[in-house]
Amino acid sequence: MDKTDIINIASQQTSALYNWTFNAIQNVGLSDRVAHITTSVSLLIIAFALLYIINIIIAAIFNSVLTKIIKKTKTNWDDFLLSNKVLNKLSQLILVIIAQQMIPFIFMGFPNFTAGLQKFLNILVILSVYAFINSLLKTGRDILRTSKAFVDKPLDSYLQVVQIFLFFVIGTLIVSILTGNSPWSFLVSLGAASAILMLVFKDTILGFVASIQVSANDSVRVGDWIAMPKYGADGDVVQINLNNVKIQNFDKTITTIPTYTLLSDSFTNYRGMQESGGRRIKRSINIKISTIRYLSEAEISELKKIELLAPFIAKREEEIKTYNERTGVDESVLVNGRRMTNIGLFRAYINAYAKNNPDIHKGLTFMVRQLAPNEHGLPLELYMFTNGTQWAFFENTMSDLFDHLFAAIKYFHLEVFELPASDDLRLLLSQGALRAGEKAPN
Template sequence: MEKSNIINISETTTSSIYQWAFNLVEAVGFQDRSAHIFTSAGLLISAFILLLIIHYIIQFFFNSILTGLINKTKTNWDNYLLKNRVQVHLSRFILIVISQQFFPYIFVGFPSFTSILVKLLSVLMIFVTYGVINGLLKTGRDILRSSKAFVEKPVDSYLQVLQIFLIFVVGTLIVSVLTGSSPWSFLVSLGAASAILMLVFKDTILGFVASIQVSANDSVRVGDWIEMPKYGVDGDILQINLNNVRVQNWDKTIVTIPTCTLLSDSFKNYRGMQETGGRRIKRSIHIKISSIRYLQKEEIEELKKIALLAPYIAQREKEIAEYNKNNHVDQNILVNGRRMTNIGLFRIYIKTYAQNNPDIHKGLTLMVRQLAPNEHGLPLELYMFTNGTQWAFFEDTMSDIFDHLFAAIKYFNLEVFELPASDDLRQLLNEKSLVINSSCLFSNEAN
């Protein structure tokens, strides 16, 4: 490549910098093409260093100065700007603008590459502009959500329509930049071929729209645990593509489902559980109803020896005694007035035990409740959350709790309901046959 191929150096200051660097490389001993290569390489390294310095300054301004000022204000709209990362997109916008001013002139000696670089920077500019506008749209959505007039309005739907339109405009501009044609001519040609395109690429279009809506709604992310029994899905998302979503089930099988099913069908996402930091325990102990009764004074004194129950029993005894005294209750009949039951104390014991268990989350719902009695007895349900979401930790914690409760229930003179097993029936038949045989024997002796 000859020197005559160099753009008129006197046109811009940047071109003068390139010519100065080119003359310096020639003075070292490089000529023609090699001189252009070393000139461009040196200017490229210098440009990257300059961009790093500018990036550091911008980050310091946004993250330290501007963020500090926003946190001191009493308004909320500026906090929404930070939440939606508008400052991040603005910093990228500034860097792209500066790059557009420098990078094309770094490769003055390579005109064909310069045109490609200009198009690339233009595409990046479109993307970062989209990021800024999208962040502002999300900020507007959050501001509207905080307004009482828009509490019941579908603000997210409005945002999705604007985002879809914005993405369409971005796609049109990118195609226009890459092809060098007018956006209007592209739209006209697209309209003429829309019927054929919709027929041929129906699944792709559905997947594309679904991907946009899933991304806009933040419905699922890679790594989320989702459950869709209809499709046999119960595991972590490995990949979200334009046409399908790959999920690895807990048995290590891989299930692939169309992306559009995330919109057309319902699914359960466990991300909220994972972000909360607690996993729910919801399991019942079925108590045999015939074992439920009032407690005698001696039994209450015996239960006072249980450290977790002693404070509650002492307080409860005072309340009951005061109530029965004020209402002149005839305590010769147990059903009169208020008394403690074995099922009631066992329920309190379970709750107190869970509250003192370090593996149970204290900031989430924690209760022990009775469900409606059925043919299996009285369900006593534990409803609480473990202090972690890992599957093994959850199962170990729940097993430890129920191990303890099944062993402790006998201290309350309660029985766990269970259906009779074959051995129980066999033993009952044997006992019945022994009774019949004994009766026959006594009858024969009497005769």
């Protein structure tokens, strides 16, 4: 006995029940119309009571038995069945299917009303099936997110594509039920309107293509730090959907950008920096050029007291002495031969200090270099990486480094270039007035 036979037997029994109730009410002496109405109302009340009892039984099975079993298991995937309400959707689907089979026979005395009611119940079954399948898809998405292979993939985009396809199928079936035509005739009519559909779903199509290419090229993942100044986005990618990408900026605001802009516009992805384990410091100290000079022997001896610099000075003194003796230069003129400069020793000190700093990465590019001099002096640039990528750690490490260097620069008889401040101008004016007063006749 298959499902069709069971439905036929149930239909015959329901029809027999309707006829028996109708005959019993008609024997009371009521008219045929009143007897049909009374029969339908009586059977409808019985049907609702029966559905209520079935709902209690299903809820008891799902909530009391299956839910407790799922909560006791050690696996996590079945917990997503509860969070996405799969059991609730399944119980609703069962009740709707039972109602679909029962209720039309209750109104056998009203064939016109029964036809419309049958269409309504068929549509309700289709929507219940969609809700159940949608819950299963969300459960599958959540299960895949627990896997390392899919944790950074745009699963929401793929889910939305499947949802759109299901919605299109369900819409086709509903239109077919309402019109009474074959679903294929509806699809043929849609083919003529494909240009309009392409225009309506332009962003969806572009987003779908972009999601696939972004995933295939591995250009952006969920959790990446990206920056798109054009859209005011600078933060972590929290979600990649079919139509948009959500970025949480560092001030905790959310910026939403269209998904296809990840292909059409340029952006910066800091994933490589984060995976390298170091974050770049690229900042200069502008040295006042007029303070750069050769150092005397007494000044060099004083700088030898700096422990980090002493080995470098000793080695460089030996190299300079050997070179000058070999070339026989006239050392009475400082510009002849080789000499130590305060800027050179300061640069060597920065190298030694940074290399002895545990917060500076030793395996990445490390330089202390001079840039081209300009109207703000001689830029002495530190180009190196911190030994960590967290923002707070990076800023603290860089600040500590430059705090020390700004305090240490005076030991090398150098000055940091600054534009004249108001105090400087007032000092010059007061000194000029003082000189003028001294030169004035009595």
